[in-house]
Amino acid sequence: MKKDLINKAKIVLDGNFQEKGYSIPCKGLYPFQWKWDSGFIAIGFAHYDMDKAKQEVETLLKAQWQNGFIPHIVFHVESDTYFPGPDYHRSDLSPLSNKEYPSTGMTQPPVIGFTLEKIYNIASDKDDALKFVKKNIDKVYFNHQYFYENRDPQNEGLVFIYHNWESGTDNSPLWDDIWKTMNPPEYVFKRRDTDLVDPEQRPSKREYDHYLHIIEIAKEHNYSDEKIAELSPFLVQDPLFNTMLIKSNSSLIALYKLIGGNEDKIKQLEKWQEKSIKSFNSKLYDTELGAYIHYDLRNEKPIRFVSSSSFSPLYAGIPSKEQAKTLVNTMMSKFGDENMYLCASFDPTHERFNPKKYWRGPVWINLNWILYYGLKEYGFNEIAKRVKNDSIELIEKAGFYEYFDARKQIYKTENGGYGGNNFSWSAALLLDLINN
Secondary structure (H helix, E strand, O other), rough: OHHHHHHHHHHHHHHHOOOOOOOEEOOOOOOEEHHHHHHHHHHHHHHHOHHHHHHHHHHHHHOOOOOOOOOHHHOOOOOOOOOOHHHHOOOOOOOOOOOOOOEEOOOOOOHHHHHHHHHHOOOOOHHHHHHHHHHHHHHHHHHHHHHHHOOOOOOOOOOOOOHHHHOOOOOOHHHHHHHHHHOOOOOOOOOHHHHHHHHOOOHHHHHHHHHHHHHHHHHHHHOOHHHHHHHHHHHHEHHHHHHHHHHHHHHHHHHHOOOOHHHHHHHHHHHHHHHHHHHHHHHOEEOOOOOOOOOEOOOOOOEEEHHHHHHHHHOOOOOOOOHHHHHHHHHHHHHHHOOOOOEOOOOOOOOOOOOOOOOOOEEOOHHHHHHHHHHOOOOOOOHHHHHHHHHHHHHHHHHHOEEEEOOOOOOHOOOEEEEOOHHHHHHHHHHHHHOO
């Protein structure tokens, strides 16, 4: 069965790899290169096709801006199946943008640091892998420098996101209260996603008005980080985003030590780490909820909900042993019901939980992958095993979907796989989980 699943995963990945040297998340719905998708996809390729793994990362890094910024979507091709596309985002408005590669003016969780380390660890030819790392590591460092210098106005070591799409958890219930503080215009536009997927599984038209309004503000100021920090109605310190940055920092430190030299960069990374982890625990840990939460920097108040992002700091070694124990208790009491697959993307005991709608409740393989490694790191091996087995079982039952219903009984009568099918990161991370 596992062998069959591995072969299917490879077919999905090879089928989504494009001749320009990058992967699309899936056919139809997502026709371009996405930043954090590419990191996860490269990890999958590393297990059986190192050339593609390298191309995936290098093609993304070619689109880096002059200030170190890496966009969340790179528009390598023309396509009318996705809105908003390059003509809407207008990355060329920024004097610092990459004029060769049209893109968005927003980013996504910084996963490429730990992607480089994973590729090195998986590689059988270590010399060749280290050459690849050497060639690309400074670009990733430059990206981290961009975050700390442009996205941390209070100099806390916690970077902000200015759009919900930057979080990766696009339409999470976490953002609902921020939308209530905004009243954007009703925009006229033609959605493409709802032609391809059941609208019940996607964000609403009114939610899209909010999304577009934030982009309009950023465009009006030519994607200036300073102006965005001053004016964007959405400004959030996100535990998942900052976890990915902190984890990638530690990967860069380990890789620079392997390469030798670079003492100045190692020292700087260690400084960032110290400040970030300290602020992370003092500002984003909610003792009462027993979980990490988001912080609304625009309205200066905590966003007190529990989501799968709340447990992601385990992956970067951020919590103390005590905090880790509390986190796992919270996770199991709210998300761990035996009739549910781990780990729903939003608190299943909350009224805002929706098991079918994108990031409002379904299980996502990439978050499960992050949790699996985090749980193992802290010695919660049984729960880590359950997360891994649940992920494999969901794919066995439904196929390589984008996201999955967390309710077990659904699968007795229907397919609980939702969103895009033959989804790249579901296939890539399954390969990594099985090979671990």
